[in-house]
Amino acid sequence: MELFWLKGYNSTSIADLLSRTQLNSGSLYHVFPSKQDVLVGVLEAYRDGIEAMLLEPAWAEIDDPIEKIFALLNAYRTMIVESDCTYGCPIGSLALELHEPDPQVRELLAHNFENWTAAIERCLNAAGKRLPRGTDKNALAQFVLTAMEGGVMQARTHRDVAYFDRAVDQLRTHFDLLAAAAKAKA
């Protein structure tokens, strides 16, 4: 997970994996017949660990459903800052790096995104009447992911977290405008 996050898939060699894990070639290949199988394992670990690794830490002391969304985005901000704007979302990076992934890999990437947006959608549903009646919660949840990934991409490219912050600010404005519209109608 760490190496694919830091260096990407193609730029991580089997030798890198052996060095980092202190394994010998025979041991690694005994469990993972090919490099792609390691990738599958990593993507499955992200998929199965989203609650424990990502959501629970980010939401430890947050109750408000809308603030949970921005707390999650803030967790990504911390990752960006702590890596000097070099690393962002591991899934997003892999999704764009792998141009013609195997169906199994592509579906795991998609499944990771689905789990992420499903978590946001639960927050939106919990927000109840603070959003306009008829709001497409699924589309809005996807838009939160959109803003996160686009913001991470620009922050990494410019090596400046301010690009991520501006994306989050715009998303906040979007939620504020939606809340105002919901209130006006009520």
Place this chain on the structure above:
Amino acid sequence: MELFWLKGYNSTSIADLLSRTQLNSGSLYHVFPSKQDVLVGVLEAYRDGIEAMLLEPAWAEIDDPIEKIFALLNAYRTMIVESDCTYGCPIGSLALELHEPDPQVRELLAHNFENWTAAIERCLNAAGKRLPRGTDKNALAQFVLTAMEGGVMQARTHRDVAYFDRAVDQLRTHFDLLAAAAKAKA
């Protein structure tokens, strides 16, 4: 440009470049001393060709400044559809694929993004009073890029252009809400 767009940088070999260009190794290396120099040339070509290659075709018959923004997004939609949801924004893909790019490459990627958002910002300035007084046009222009890149990423990952469409719809809602807020204050 084509090969880096279709396959990415690392997955495009010198042999691929020679085959596609019908050049021999000596000729290519005479002009581009290394593979990275080819990448630099490609990024410079995108930078210098944004008007002729991207903006002018997309805006051929569009006058309204806000609609120009959505016409540009629609040009990306066409790319997504025509490639069966495999290719999106070449700059965004390279930006996330290259984890530790040379400063020259990183700055070219950033410059490409800057030119793109500068074009959007000109549209926003032309929109005048349709946006609330005090709107941060630069941040909003970046948000358009954010939505585009995030939407492309999800459409590619899910192999479904509907993910891009939903991102654009949400952005449209954002602009509609801003326009309504501008009108209410006036």
Place this chain on the structure above:
DNA sequence: GTCTATAAAAGGATAGAC
């Protein structure tokens, strides 16, 4: 299951003739 050694191929880059 793990070890070392090594195969087999692909990759970026260079040499030197023309």
Place this chain on the structure above:
DNA sequence: GTCTATCCTTTTATAGAC
């Protein structure tokens, strides 16, 4: 400027002993 041939390294993966 372009040609062919090839070097050298890296990379994924395998073989076979223990």
